[in-house]
Amino acid sequence: MKNIFIMGGASYNSVITLDEFPQPVPTTIHNCHFNETIGNTGAGKALTSAKLGFDTTFHALIGNDSFGEKVSSFLQEPNLNFINDADPLGTERHLNIMNRNGERISIFTNPSSDVPNIDYTKFKDQLVASDYIIINIANYCRYILPLCKLLKKEIWTDLHDYDGKNKYHQDFINESDYIFLSSDNLKNYREFMIAQINNGKKIVVCTHGKGGATAFTKERKWIEVPIIDAYKMKNTNGAGDSFFLGFLYGFSKGYSIKKCMQFGTITAGLCIQSEFITNKNLSEFKVEKEHQKYFTA
Template structure:
């Protein structure tokens, strides 16, 4: 029986607004081609993609007692996702994402992620005994889980997203993680940053480059490159990074070589952008084999 993955943090309700191009600083009136509300954020994206690939998930998140929280609960209803929900007194996390025709994005956090003074980790700690690996997303509230995860000896993976190579906010996650994913959006010299992370004892580091593919560095100094998998058309790029992470992790758990893990990530990411959903309806284990 496949052991679950524990995923900590990251569910929002997003308003997606598609524009021909991102707005310039000048005052103007914009006419979107379309807009809609959808499930968002990094933990939800990873959970849905992994579940689509047959991987059971235990997902811990914070939700408000509001309409948006209920919409997220409904969107996460999946037989392979067990949601450990902690209710907060404030509103549920919400974003507005402005999307351009070439896939660029501006995200407005109109309701930032909640950061309660105390988090009850009891259910997550109990679930950890069944889980093979923990994915800790870089939300403020998940930092308090790192000590007990490390004490349990559970392998931790994290996704630093648009890390700039220096921001101290990311340090607790970097220190705790065995494997690290990040993007090159804010890293013109991403290879140097990857080398620094490897020198801190990581198993491997993966850096994604959007439409330019991905790069992996192993602990023994091997560099691997993965080109992007082409698609006939891009519908929505939201969640592509989380789909890549999930496709990679799925193949890793199957014991695949790292080159095949990269390929699996690239396929999952490519499928994601062809759909409005965080996990493409066409994603399944056969597509990644």
């Protein structure tokens, strides 16, 4: 069993699903689908990682409040060790408004602390023991990057909807070896991917929602994968995190990059069929069976 250390990103979210986003005029909406659940990029990655058989350690900030207790309860899963520091601002909370196309407006109703009082050296043993390290772009996570580099550990990161110029992301870009992002706000994503490989990155992967995903390797090879249409969308929250871990699952097995991309597509597809941030029926057996069904049958 491979060890993964994941840092950053747990919240307790309210999710409203509408056919269409409201117009920017005063209105009353009488009916919607509503639920409250764990969310955020680290939680999605950690839950997916554990279900795919990784021995997972996940660190996040949560408050000493009822929402923090709910986050912790969702993370009581096999293969998952959740460790946390108390956030004096309370547990991070989002309001996510979804439409029928899977598009999202995310409002941070209670952001987390940017610079919490944490002794990052306490993570040294976990970092040393980890086969893979995922550092998410929560602000507090940037302060562990120097320790990762000091220990000569490779870093995986997810830039999400990076626009190609936001300086907030630069520390994560500079220090990471493996980069994932979406093309939502980066139409010239190929130029960015080429630049990162030129700067010494091992691989860059860009997801495009319904448009599939693109990888560019250090061997300067482009790899494209489409979505699997058979997966019917209920909820897109967590799809990108599931793709990330599906890819990493294949990578940990020594599969080709194309096959890793296929596993990313499978785990993302299974995720969107669920109203949760990962598919509760996800497992190593499930994804291998799905790969045989869609790619080797």
